[in-house]
Amino acid sequence: MGEISGHEVGQGSISVRRALAIALALMVAVGLIALTVFVTNSSRQRDEALAAQRHSFEVIILVRTLQSTMAEAELSLGRYVVNLQPEFGRVYVDDWRRAGLAINRLREVTRENPQQAALAAKLRAYYDQRGRLLSSAALRTRYDQKISGLAIFDRAGKVANRKELNDTLDRIIDIENRVLDARINHANATLDQSNWAATLLLAFALLLVIGAGVLGYSVVQAVAGRRAARRDADEVARRAENLEEAVAARTAELRRANTALLAEAAERESAEAQLRQAQKMDAVGQLTGGIAHDFNNMLAVVIGGLELAKRRLTDGSDDAGRHIENAMEGASRAAALTRRLLAFARAEPLLPEAVSPDALIAGMTDLLDRTLGERIKVRTRFASADWAVWVDKHQLENALLNLAVNARDAMDGDGTLTIGTGTRIVGEGELGDMRAGDYVAISVADTGCGMDRTVLDRVFEPFFTTKPVGKGTGLGLSQIFGFVRQSLGEIVIASQPGIGTTVTLLLPRFSGVKRIAPTELPPSRLPVRQRMEEQATILVVEDDPRVLNATVEALAELGHHPIPCATPDRAEALIDAHPDVRLVLSDVVMPGTTGPELIASLQPRHPHLGILFVTGYAGEIDEAAAFGGHGVLRKPFTIGALSGAVQAALARTSGPHPFEAAAAAE
Structure with missing residues (x-):
């Protein structure tokens, strides 16, 4: 019985050890399975984090490349507009097209990020808008409209969409940098998780060694697995370090390229400014030479005609009138040339x-x-x-x-x-x-x-x-x-x-009513009775003494009573001294006080006065606002034009009729 009992005890002990071994094996199997799943999940998260990092680096590098390509395209366009060399135009077209492809790629890689996708779409709109403006400059230059091309290219450098485009690019980079920081932190967290998994595996192996020597082989395998995990962690850390160094090197390279581009842009702007100045001086030289030639021809007609008329008047010949007519025709052509210059300078508005x-x-x-x-x-x-x-x-x-x-x-x-x-x-x-x-x-x-x-x-x-x-x-x-x-x-x-x-x-x-402005009637043909009925006392304000004398004599010839005023400061006193003044005929551009400023100061006290402005160049004056609806007579003018303008101004005045004023004076 004792032997049987001992055998049973031995068998029981073996069974216990076998059960313990099985239990430990099951524990090892379950632990290994759980640990494998854990490590696999950590590795997958680590790979995803690294892939996200690479995606951010791609976005940043793509934006920097886009900035560089667009800057080079605009630089090539500037050289084409300045030098008119076709190869620069082709370089601009190729670079600008590559910039558009880069934007399309940027929109593709940022479609998963709503904020970045919105900025990329906005960037595409700015690119299209700016591309139309730059293409207009290139097109004008292509068809040899160099001045227009330069003007459009100069305006393209100042429009707001250029700054908005650059701000959008910088905004994309800022957002991606923040995303990159978050992804780097996430990658580091996955590395810590992997390290923690390795530590857990080591602890589990130690427990197995302490719990059962029979599973030593398993413990050795667990240690080997732990070492492999450490090697993987070290490899991941080394790769991350190498990646950070590559990003830092690329960032430094992009910074140097950006600095070089800014310096080149500054140099280009300086060269363009010098070129524009040289072109302006050349244009002024051509303009003054042509104008001098035309004016000399016209002055030769005027001076020659007047000299011949003077000689014929002395000789009593009948040819004086013909020579005076020739001089008048030369003066009229000179006035027409002056109007052309004013129209070209946009100092004379259209009167449709x-x-x-x-x-x-x-x-x-x-x-x-x-x-x-x-x-x-x-x-x-x-x-x-x-x-x-x-x-x-x-x-x-x-x-x-x-x-x-x-x-x-x-x-x-x-x-x-x-x-x-x-x-x-x-x-x-x-x-x-x-x-x-x-x-x-x-x-x-x-x-x-x-x-x-x-x-x-x-x-x-x-x-x-x-x-x-x-x-x-x-x-x-x-x-x-x-x-x-x-x-x-x-x-x-x-x-x-x-x-x-x-x-x-x-x-x-x-489709409205057609009309042709009537031809001016020379004052000599005006009926004498009509001229007498339209006479009035007129204050003439003019700073040029020769123009003042000529205007006063012309008004006197028309039967009016002109009062000369050589400076705007004396106008108020002369009106007080001559209460029968019905009309103020004033120059516009005068030293000190301008014509519109003078009239604005006189009207509160003399609202009944008629107003007629006379000007040869209004400059920057806004006629609609400054002239206040009053008549404007352009210099030089004929006596017929002066008569018509004066009568129209008198018709608008609220002052007394000249005969009523004379009766009141008596």
């Missing part, structure tokens, strides 16, 4: 009205005959169906006269000039940006030498002329171009070398 082109051209026939000479045959052809246009009558006359003079020069003073009108219906998108509708076509055709493609591409550039130095200002066609565009029309040129040139002005049809 409804005009019949047929009637206007018919009224210019005598002027064209005298201007072009006897060897130029002027023909007219009217087919406008009596359509009217809404334009500045004088500007249209100047445009047609300029085109006629250009045609005369192209024909070398001998040929046929044809001025005609017609109608044209323009469809949407048929001619550039013109609106669809009815247009009056005014054409000026010559039989001259014509123009080749090189000249045609530059005819509208300011200061461009094919005439010799001193023979032209280069303002004519550029002024006509600006006038037609201001009138919402278009100008078209067709020319063939050796055959001739046709310039067509397309002006929108006006």
Whole structure:
């Protein structure tokens, strides 16, 4: 019985050890499975964190590359606009296209982040808006409109969307840097988690060694697993360290590239400023040379005519009037040139009205005959169906006269000039940006030498002329171009070398009432009775003594009683000394007090006075606000124009009639 009991005890002991071994094996198996799952999950999280880090680095590097590409594209465009070298234009197009592809890639990689995706879409809008402005500068330069291209490129450097675009790029980088910091912290946390898993594995192995020596092999395996985990952790740490060093090196490189780009941009701006100054000086030289030539010709006519008239008056000859007429014609041309300069400088606003082109051209026939000479045959052809246009009558006359003079020069003073009108219906998108509708076509055709493609591409550039130095200002066609565009029309040129040139002005049809301003009636033809009924006492305020004397004598010739005033400071005292003053005729630009300022100070005390401003250059004065609806007479003026302006101003005054004032005085 004892042996049996001992055997049973031995068997029981074996069973216990076997059960213990099985239990320990199960514990090891369960622990290993749980630990494997834990480590696997930690490794996966670590890989995801590292992948997120790489994604952030890609976004940052992509934005920096985009900044560099756009800066290089704008630099190439600036060189193209300045130097007109096609290779710079092609470099601009390629770089700007690569920038657009980079933005598309940026939108793709940031689509999972709503905030970054919104900024990328906003960045695309700024890129498209700026691209249209820069493309306009490139297009103007491509078609040799260099001044317009430079102006648009200069404006592109100052518009707000450039700063907004750069701010958006910096905002994307700031956000991604914050995301990158969070991802680095998350990666470090996963590394700590892996280390903690390794520590847990070691503790579990020690428990197994203490609990059961029979599982030593398992303990050794657990230790080996722990060492492997440590190696993995060290490898992860080493990779993270290497990655941080690479990011730091790339950031430093991008910072150096950005500094170089900023320095290059500053250098480019300095070079562009010097180039613009040189171009301005060259343009001023061309302008002054042409103006001096034209004015010398006109002054030669005026001075020669007056000298001949003076001699004929001394001799008692009847030719004095003819010479005076020649001098007046030269002075009128000088005044027309001055108006052209003021219009070109935008110091003289357009005064549109409804005009019949047929009637206007018919009224210019005598002027064209005298201007072009006897060897130029002027023909007219009217087919406008009596359509009217809404334009500045004088500007249209100047445009047609300029085109006629250009045609005369192209024909070398001998040929046929044809001025005609017609109608044209323009469809949407048929001619550039013109609106669809009815247009009056005014054409000026010559039989001259014509123009080749090189000249045609530059005819509208300011200061461009094919005439010799001193023979032209280069303002004519550029002024006509600006006038037609201001009138919402278009100008078209067709020319063939050796055959001739046709310039067509397309002006929108006006469906209102047509009228042509009546021709001024010379004061000598005014009835004596009418002149006596319209006489009045007029205060003349003018700082130039010669203009003051001429104006006073002209008013006296018209039967008025002028009171000269050489300075605005004396106007108040002279009005108090002459209570019968009905009208104040004042210059606009005077030293100290301007004409509008003088009238503003007089009207509270003398609200009944009529006002007439006389000016040759209003400068920066806002006419609508400063002149207050009063009449404005432009210098130089004829006696007929002065008479009409004075009568219109007297008709608007609330003061007493001259005869009533005289009766009251008696």
